[in-house]
Amino acid sequence: MEQLPGFQIGGPSIVCRLLKSLYGLKQASSILNKTLHAKLLAMVLMHLESDCGLYALKKDGEVTLLLSVYVNDLLLMDPRKQCEEVAPLQETHELTTVGAVKYLLGVEILINKTRKQIVYSQRQYVLEVLKRFHMENCNECATTEATTPSTAEVPATKEYLPYRELEGALQYLVNASRPDIVHATRHLGNDYGLMMDVEPGQGVQVCAYSDIDYANDPVDRGRISGYVTMLDNNVVLYASRKQEINSLSTCEAEYVAMAEATKDLLWFAGLCK
Structure with missing residues (x-):
């Protein structure tokens, strides 16, 4: 020193x-x-x-x-x-x-002992992110993603956008409490107050679901995997990402998505032991 x-x-x-x-x-x-x-x-x-x-x-x-x-x-x-x-x-x-915990690492936590329920959200964090990237006055959107991409040209802007900071802020939201923006994010402005809840179940039941979007992107025809892991009907793990291999059929792409879901499922099973 x-x-x-x-x-x-x-x-x-x-x-x-x-x-x-x-x-x-x-x-x-x-x-x-x-x-x-x-x-x-x-x-x-x-x-x-x-x-x-x-x-x-x-x-x-x-x-x-x-x-x-x-x-x-x-x-x-x-x-x-x-x-x-x-x-x-x-x-x-x-x-x-x-x-008792009420706010931890940007996550608001509410514990209801009467109903045996834990509710958590990142409402304040979402508002801070929208304000930070000048989106606090954005228009509401009824759908999360357009079914057909727009062909209209977007006018160029001189505004500096720290893209990596924006991506990191949204990724933290995804990891903590917002699985709904893991793929599409344009509804975040009017759904900033969404909450997730955790309730006790009967025993310990773990299950996982997976699905794919096969070659619907007109730009690269990429395959997108999506999966969710649940514990007693409570969402605990989720992801949506493009597949790293070129599947030759929807059947092969489904197996790739199931393999990715199984990786997280095995990790979670080891955590619960």
């Missing part, structure tokens, strides 16, 4: 050696994760191989506690109000308990 102004000893070529990480350094998050990981393992929490940010505590063969880690944000899922198992974590880390 460079010496602080006013405390330089031995000239500007002499630097300080850090004995521990400082907040703001690019290595800080990695070092924090390593120390936190070692502490959680010492507390007899099991690190799940399917998700490197998820820890579980098992008693008598059943999972009694789940702990989700995202850098320095921890989400504890435990049926009790007070959890003694994570109390030793305060010995080495300064923790701030904020109570």
